[in-house]
Amino acid sequence: MSITRKCPVCGKPRHAEHTPFCSPRCRDRDLLQWLEEGYRLPGPPATPPPGEDEG
Numbered sequence: 943m944s945i946t947r948k949c950p951v952c953g954k955p956r957h958a959e960h961t962p963f964c965s966p967r968c969r970d971r972d973l974l975q976w977l978e979e980g981y982r983l984p985g986p987p988a989t990p991p992p993g994e995d996e997g
């Protein structure tokens with residue numbers, strides 16, 4: 943029983959030259975997704991802690 947490694951982006955058989963992806967395109971795509979997710983994870987929220995907004 944052998945496990946066929948596939949491109950994590952599109953699911954096609956990956957290429958040895960672009961492992962673990964099937965093409966540089968998918969590699970860039972994965973990288974972009976990764977970066978976008980990084981940008982979507984900002985630091986702590988800008989809202990002040992509760993209790994300081996009274997008065």
Ligand SMILES: [Zn+2]
Nearest residue numbers: 949952964968
């Ligand atoms: Zn691919």
